Amino acid sequence: MIDEITIRDLGVIAEAVLPLGAGFTAVTGETGAGKTMVVQALGLLTGERAVAGQVRVGSTQSWVEGRWRVPLQSAVAERVRDAGGDIDEVPDGGELRAGDDTAAAADGRFGAGDGGGLGELILSRSVSGEGRSRAIVGGRSAPVGVLSELGERLVVVHGQSDQLRLRSSTAQREALDRFAGPEFAELFGEFSEAYRTWRALQTELDTLVSQRDERLREAEALRVAVGEIEVLGPQPGEDVALAERANRLTNLEDLRVAAAAAREAVSSEELDGRPDVVSLIDGALRQLERVQSHDSALEPIVESLTSASFLVAEISSQLSSYLAELDTDGGAELDDVQERRAELSVLARKYGPSLDDVIEYFATADPRLLELDSDSDRIEELADSLAERAGIVDALAADLTVARSDAAARLSGLVSTELAALAMGGSQLLVDVSAGEELTAYGHDTVQFLLAAHEGAEARPLGRGASGGELSRIMLAIEVVLAASDPVPTFVFDEVDAGVGGASAIEIGRRLARLAEDAQVIVVTHLAQVAAFATNHLSVVKDSDGSVTQSSVQQLRGETRVAEMARLLSGLPDSESGLAHARELLQLAADSR
Structure with a gap:
């Protein structure tokens, strides 16, 4: 307000x-x-x-x-x-x-x-x-x-x-629906829920049908991929392990020479006329053990040398085992490793980019294939559900048409009655409800407000063929009727009030007062x-x-208002007859409240 x-x-x-x-x-x-x-x-x-x-x-x-x-x-x-x-x-x-x-x-x-x-x-x-x-x-x-x-x-x-506020068919339909009352609103809510379900089913079916060829191609490609990956059976981290193995086999001779030289330095009796590490540590240990009893400070040193002797012996054993393992490796294995790496690389390029991606792709392929292979069953199921739901929606839409038509007749009668009292006798508002073939979220109906300007006149859409004052009175009549349901x-x-006077003007004032309630x-x-x-x-x-x-x-207020009313009536604010008429009008309006 x-x-x-x-x-x-x-x-x-x-x-x-x-x-x-x-x-x-x-x-x-x-x-x-x-x-x-x-x-x-x-x-x-x-x-x-x-x-x-x-x-x-x-x-x-x-x-x-x-x-x-x-x-x-x-x-x-x-x-x-x-x-x-x-x-x-x-x-x-x-x-x-x-x-x-x-x-x-x-x-x-x-x-x-x-x-x-x-x-x-x-x-x-x-x-x-x-x-x-x-x-x-x-x-x-x-x-x-x-x-x-x-x-x-x-x-x-x-x-x-x-x-006009109700200038569009959409606005007119919404006004009619609000006028139709709470029972219509409940029916429309039921229809809307059924319509949304029907549209969701239709959308899913349309998607499946329109993408059927594409989904068939996807399913076939998935089957080929699954077959290729299944044959090779890649394992997580296998590509990294194979790369390390290939690097070892490629450099086998260098590894053997280096390991043998290290073993000789650690545990050979002589290395180019020089003692090995084992001999040197043993000699140092013997020297200190000989004088250890004369000074307790040598005790931790002797312990460290003893530990070093055991550690070097262990290193010598590890080098011997490593050399023995190298002797079992051969060139044939390198060929096998490189071939496996090449096969896995092809899989990664197709379904990767990494081998882990290939394995993940393989893991999700079966559920996706199951979904794609069930398209035909799903399409058939959707078609059946859609037919059943379409019947429900059509029945509810038909109920909407009946309810709207009934409300349209009531609205037409009430507004036409108002028009008769607003100096537009013979004018009639017609609310046309046309049920078409197309089903929308609002049913099958198109709603249009039409005005027959006089008895026998062709009904025309609001806003055509009426003067500005007539349009205002038409809208006043509609608003008075709609006010209770569309505040x-x-x-x-x-x-x-253009173009009217006398009793008709009084009725306009009366209806404006009613609207003001x-x-x-x-x-x-x-x-x-x-x-x-x-x-x-x-x-x-x-x-x-x-x-x-x-x-x-x-x-x-008071007499100043009476004077203005008299001026409106006669053009003379102090006319005795005008003042008397003004008081009479004000009393009439007061008695009408």
């Missing part, structure tokens, strides 16, 4: 503050006083395109600000916070309870979650003389697109130059019969210099 709008340098308005609030607000004033600037201001605050021509002559920019009351726990509040803005909690806002105000009535449109208290949301927009604009959402700069997103949940404007926080009507309603009007039903009456007047300043917007 909008608490207040501030306008500065917009059109003919120099500065104005409009107190709004819950219920039905009527905005009246002299021709050219800038009443429709209220609609333009709301358009800017809800993301409409800004143009340089909106800036007041002599000013560098125009600026508008709106203060909204919204639930703190709602989709609107969440979007504001996502944009970096803040919503200030209203200290006396209390808890959101059904019937408290229009914000509560429109809780569904806000997308409220857990309810909670109310907060104040401030939106503002500035437009420069060059047509550039800047948006502020909850105290933080934001793209104009954020205003548009919020505007869809906050306000619906019906003006002679505005697009919107705020409705704005500009010149909804469920939502905030703001109406720009020139008819006293409409303004009489308002619970908040604002008058916009021009100053002597032709401008509209803050003091020129007045909230009318």
